[in-house]
Amino acid sequence: MENKNQNIRLFPSVVAAKQLFIIASTIDDNVALGNFLSDFSHTAGEKQRLAGEVFEKTAELTKNILSDLLVRPYSSAKDLEDSIEDTALDLVFDQAAALGILDEIVYELNLAAYSIKEYPLLSEKLGEKGVDKEIRKSILDEFFLDKVNPLTLMLMHHSTYALRERNFVSTLFWLVSLITKKLNRVLVNVTATTEPTKDQLIRLEKIIEKREKKEVTFNIIIDENLISGMKVQYDDTVIDGSTSSKIRKLKESVEKV
Numbered sequence: 001m002e003n004k005n006q007n008i009r010l011f012p013s014v015v016a017a018k019q020l021f022i023i024a025s026t027i028d029d030n031v032a033l034g035n036f037l038s039d040f041s042h043t044a045g046e047k048q049r050l051a052g053e054v055f056e057k058t059a060e061l062t063k064n065i066l067s068d069l070l071v072r073p074y075s076s077a078k079d080l081e082d083s084i085e086d087t088a089l090d091l092v093f094d095q096a097a098a099l100g101i102l103d104e105i106v107y108e109l110n111l112a113a114y115s116i117k118e119y120p121l122l123s124e125k126l127g128e129k130g131v132d133k134e135i136r137k138s139i140l141d142e143f144f145l146d147k148v149n150p151l152t153l154m155l156m157h158h159s160t161y162a163l164r165e166r167n168f169v170s171t172l173f174w175l176v177s178l179i180t181k182k183l184n185r186v187l188v189n190v191t192a193t194t195e196p197t198k199d200q201l202i203r204l205e206k207i208i209e210k211r212e213k214k215e216v217t218f219n220i221i222i223d224e225n226l227i228s229g230m231k232v233q234y235d236d237t238v239i240d241g242s243t244s245s246k247i248r249k250l251k252e253s254v255e256k257v
Contacts, residue, residue: 008150012061013091018154019062022087023055024081025162034077037070056057081164089160089175093182095169096151104216105180108152110219111189112144113172126160136160186214186237191221192230204232 008014023193027034033054037047047070055066065087074080116123120251126136140156148156159171181189188208196204205216212234232239 008095009154009172011095012059012121013095014154015059016065017088017091017095019055019058019156020065020084020091021158023058023062023066023160024084024088025158026054027077027084028162029165031077032086033118034080038074038077040073065161077162081162085138085158085162089178092151092155093179097182101149101151102179102183104149105152105155106176106183106187106217107219108148109155109172109179110164110176110189111221112148112152112156113169113176113217114221117169117202123169126230127163127166133161145193181215183217184214185217186234187217187219187220188214188232188234190232191223191226193224193226193228194222195220196230200230208234 009018025039033050036042048067051064051066051070055063058066066084069080069087071081072083074083094100096105116126122139125131126139128136137157137160140153140160144153144156155175159166159175160168161163163171176187186208188218189202190201190204201218205218208216
């Protein structure tokens with residue numbers, strides 16, 4: 001399994017995606033470079049020549065993709081960064097889909113996001129520009145290296161490397177949203193005190209599929225603090241049938257009296 005995972009990192013599309021992530025991050029860090037590459041007054045040829053010099057050590061596929069992207073017009077350096085990042089994400093998603101592991105990646109990203117969210121100090125450190133990038137990366141490696149798919153970890157590394165005024169955990173959830181849309185599915189987070197039964201999930205799946213007209217992917221989160229019952233969340237919909245939620249609402253009502 002480890003050899004298979006190691007090989008994933010060597011796939012041309014994965015190498016290109018990783019290099020494009022680095023390029024987007026480099027442009028974000030270098031204002032002058034970003035402004036030049038997105039400025040209307042410079043020709044595509046001038047931009048391609050500069051990019052070729054700055055990123056000369058990248059793979060041929062990466063150079064070709066970047067060259068094509070620089071032909072397009074951009075209103076700002078941020079728009080260029082977004083275009084490069086989107087292209088890199090598409091490369092990762094398409095490769096994962098081809099390998100049949102896109103479901104695995106969306107599950108791991110979602111689980112990691114919820115796990116990190118439970119530790120505010122850790123979440124803050126992973127999303128703080130004042131903390132060195134390599135330190136943020138090493139924190140992720142400590143918790144997730146060899147425990148998640150290499151493509152999952154690559155996406156997590158990118159999420160903490162290229163913060164661009166974004167919240168780290170929110171970025172992970174954003175990636176989950178992008179993948180589930182690509183799969184044309186609804187990711188349903190089910191939080192319960194114990195593992196839901198197969199019958200419970202089947203009933204829930206039928207209700208949501210009928211409502212959303214899409215297949216359902218479940219992410220089960222065990223939380224003993226719920227006391228009993230379960231909480232269901234997908235997209236902007238939250239159905240909280242947990243006992244802890246009912247107690248909290250009752251307490252809030254009493255306090256208002």
